[in-house]
Amino acid sequence: MSPEQQNISPVHDRHIALGAKMADFSGWQMPIEYAGVKAEHTAVRERVGIFDVSHLGKALVRGPGAKDFVNSCFTNDLNRIEPGRAQYTMCCNERGGVVDDLIAYLKSDDEVFLIPNAANNAEVVRLLTEAAPDGIEVINQHTTYGVIAVQGTKSDEVLTALGLPVGHDYMTYVETDWEGQPVIVCRTGYTGERGYELLPAWAATGELWDALVMAMKPHDGAPAGLGARDTLRTEMGYALHGNELSTEITPVMARAGWAVGWKKDTFWGKEALEAEREAKSTRISWGLDVTGRGIPRAGCEVKDAGGAVIGTVTSGTFSPTLGKGVALALLDRSAAEGDDVVIDVRGRDVTAQVKKPPFVEVGVRE
Template identity: 40%
Template sequence: MTETKSPLHDEHVALGAHLTEFGGWLMPLRYSSDIAEHRAVREAAGLFDLSHMGGISITGPDAGAFLDHALVGNLSGLRPLRARYTMLCAADGGVLDDLIVYHTGADEYFVVANAANAGTVLVALLERAAGFDVAVRDVSAGQALIAVQGPRAEEILREVLTEDATVSGGTALDDLRYYACIGMRFGEATVLVGRTGYTGEDGFEIWVELAHAVPLWRALLDAGEPYGLVPAGLSARDSLRLEAGMPLYGHELDTTTTPYDAGMGRIVKLDKVSDDGTPVEFVGRAALEARRDSAPTRVLVGLRGTGRRPARAGYAVVPPEAEASDGGALGPQVGTVTSGAPSPTLGHPVALAYVTPELSAEGTELAVDVRGRAEPFVVVPLPFYRRGDA
C-alpha cells in the first residue's frame, strides 16, 4: 500500500522529520524529540500538519435537519460560526467516528473526520442523506489543515493572518470563543480558522486551499520562531491529547463502544426534535437510549502511575495483588489499557483504561501487567492536565 503524502510533505522532509504511516498517510512523527515538541506546546506553541484529516461539506436547505438525523448531536441548533464535537454511530450505537462540525454559513456545515475513517464517514453520510435536500461533498483533496497550538498561539496567528469583516461573519479574533470559527485573510486568500484543537491548550486549526498551504506553513514557522514555536509531530500530539484526557479513535472509541461507554453520553441528544416538534429518529437512537438506561459493563477511567514504568495500549489491568498464572500473565484481568505513556508535563505515567464498574471509583488502587510485572496505578479524575495547571 502506498501512503498518501501531505501537501506539506516536502516541508517536513526539509525540516528533517521522521515520517510514519498514519491512517493511510505518510505524516511526521517527530522533528527533534517527542518531549521537546510536547513541552513547546505546553510552554509556547507547536505547529502541526493535520492535512490527513477528512473534510466534508454539507450544504442545502435541509443541512441542519440532515445532520440531526445522521449524527448523535443537535446540529440544527448550532449557531452560525460555532463548532461542536459529536459522533457518527451505527444503528447498534457503536461509534463509527468522532467528529467536529462547524456551522460555516446559512445552510452550510463543515464536517471534520479522522483520517482513517474519512471514507467510512463519507459513505455513511451519503447513505443517510436520502430524502434530504442536501449536497454531501468530500473537499479534502483541495485543502490543507494546519494547527497552531499553545499559549502563544494567538500572538503568532496575528503576525500572519489579518481580520476582514467581509469574511469574518462580524466576529473579531478577540471575541472568538472556544469551539467557534471565523474567516480570516492570508494575503488575498481566505482561510477558515477554528479555535479548536487536540492538545488541551489554546490554539487554532486553519483550513487553507492547497495553493496557499506551503506559504502559510512557512509564514507561521517564521513568525512563531521568536515566540518559541516549533514544528510538532504525531507523537507529541498523542501525548498532549492523552494528558488532556481526549479519546483517540481505535483506542478509546471503536464500533464496539458507544458514547456512553466512553463517558460521553452528554453529547448524545435523545431529546432533539424537528421543526414540527416531533422527536428526531437519528441513526442509533433506539440502541443508545437502551444503553443509557442500562447498567454499564465497563467504565473508562484515568490511571496515574505511582511507579516509573508506563502502561501501553492493550496491557491488562489487574488487582494490585495479582499473581502470575501458568501461562505467565498476571490475573485476574479487570480491565484493559487503551492509551498510556509517560507524561512529560506531570512527570509520571498516565493511562486511559476500561475497567469493571466496581473498580472505577477515584482512588481505587489497581495494577497494570507490564511485561509480567504488576506496576502500581491509581484511578484519578480526568483530564490529567488542565490548562493553567503547569
C-alpha cells in the same frame, strides 16, 4: 491528483527538509517527530507549536435542510449552536458503536462542514450519501483544504503576526483570507492548550506553514509531530478513535454522553445507546495515574487490588509534563476514583491509581 499524491500532505517537502521522522498514519505519510517528542510537547505546553494535520478528513453537506439532515444522523444536537460555531459529535452505527468522532462546523441551515478523522472520512461520506434525501449533496473535500494546528499560550501572538483574526470564543470559527487566499480560522484543538486550527486551500498550505514557522521563532516555538500530539491529548484524557472510541466502544462507555443529544427525536444508534445508558452495565473509561515504574500501553490488562482483571488500557504513554506514565482504560463499573490498581506491563506489575482526567490543568477554553 494521483493516488500516491493523495496520501502525502501538502507540507510533506517541508517535513523532509526539517529532518522529520516520518511514518504511516491512516494511509498518510505524516511527521511523528522533528527534534523529539518531549521537546515538541514542552514547546506546546509552555510556548507554542504547530502541527500539520492535513490528513484529517473534510466533507461538506449542503442543500435545503442540510443542518436538520446532519442532525438526524449524528449524536450531538446542532440546534444547540448557531452559524459560526463548531460542535464535537459522533457518527454511530445501529449498535451505538462509534464509526467516527468528528467536528461539525455550522455554516447555515443549508450548509454544514465536517472534519472527520483521516481513516474514516470516506466511510462518513458514504453513510451520509446513502442516507441523504433528494436535494442534499455530500461532497468529499479531503484534499480541498489543508489543516495546520497552532497550539499553545503564544498562539494568539503567532496568528496576529500574520494578520489573522484571534480572540474569538472557543469552538467558533472565522472565514477570512491570508495573502489573497481564503482560510478558515477555528478556535479548536486537540492539546488542551489555547490554540487554533487553520484551514487554507490545499495548494496554499505550504506557504502558510512557512509563514507560521517564521512567526513563532520570536516565541521559541517549534514544529510538532503526531507523537507530541498524542502525549498532549492523552494528558488531557481526550479520546482517540480506534482507542477510546470504536465501532465496539460507544459514547456511553467513553463517557462522551455530553456529546449526545438525548432529547433529539432521532440519530443513528439512538435506541441502542439509550438502552445501554439505562442498563449501566458496560465498562466505562477512566484515567490511570501511574504510581509505580513503567509506561502502560494499549492492550495492557488492569487488575484490582485482589488480582482480578477489571479492564484494559486503551491508551498509555509517558507524560512529559508529569515525568511519569499515564493511561486511559476501560474499567468495570466496580472501579471508583482513587482505587489502587495494577497494570500488567509486559508481565510486570505497575501500580496506578484510578483518576478522572485530565491529568494536567491547562487553559483550553481561555
